[in-house]
Amino acid sequence: MSPGAGRRGDALGVVTVADTDTTDTRLTATIDRALVAEVATAGEPTAEMAGLGEREVNFAHESERKFAAILDFYQIHWEYEPRTFPLRWAPDGRVIESFTPDFYLVDHELYIELTTLKQSLVTKKNRKLRLFRGLYPNIPIKLLYARDFRSLMAKYGLQDTS
Numbered sequence: 195m196s197p198g199a200g201r202r203g204d205a206l207g208v209v210t211v212a213d214t215d216t217t218d219t220r221l222t223a224t225i226d227r228a229l230v231a232e233v234a235t236a237g238e239p240t241a242e243m244a245g246l247g248e249r250e251v252n253f254a255h256e257s258e259r260k261f262a263a264i265l266d267f268y269q270i271h272w273e274y275e276p277r278t279f280p281l282r283w284a285p286d287g288r289v290i291e292s293f294t295p296d297f298y299l300v301d302h303e304l305y306i307e308l309t310t311l312k313q314s315l316v317t318k319k320n321r322k323l324r325l326f327r328g329l330y331p332n333i334p335i336k337l338l339y340a341r342d343f344r345s346l347m348a349k350y351g352l353q354d355t356s
Contacts, residue, residue: 257310257343258296260352271300279333281325293322295335305335310343 251274253259258274265272276298282291295305309319316339323337338346 254296255308255310257308260347261297261306261308261338261343263352264346264350265297265299270302273298273300279326279330281322281329291322291325293326303334305333307335307337308343309337310340316340 251259251262253262253274262272262274274297275294278292278294280289280292282289284290295307297306297308298304299306307319307323309316319337323335326333326335
């Protein structure tokens with residue numbers, strides 16, 4: 195089965211911070227349900243887990259390394275930037291715009307994009323995600339904004355220095 199075949203997330207396929215005042219609850223539900231089903235047997239992570247299972251990966255941002263550490267702690271099989279999706283093409287067929295999600299959670303058939311950047315870059319990323327969802331509606335993707343990421347780090351007792 196191809197990634198996301200026959201599966202859809204919520205209507206937008208994104209964790210939407212602006213739609214709710216209960217960001218922590220929605221984020222926790224999304225992460226716990228889709229990512230950390232193993233928590234009951236693995237125990238609670240601590241700040242010491244940040245170095246667990248580190249791979250030889252050149253992450254673009256420190257927040258990605260921390261997110262990978264949480265996934266590793268719960269033994270969630272992930273791939274870093276495994277696929278680039280074309281979004282726009284020139285008249286001659288060349289790809290002129292593409293999108294590469296940060297993580298693919300293999301067992302959950304779910305792409306994760308972290309955005310802990312300044313607002314001007316978030317706006318650009320939101321535009322790309324709208325294009326992505328239009329072109330690839332059956333591929334589930336979750337977007338975690340800076341506020342979501344801080345909530346996740348707080349939940350697992352990790353410092354967010356990003």
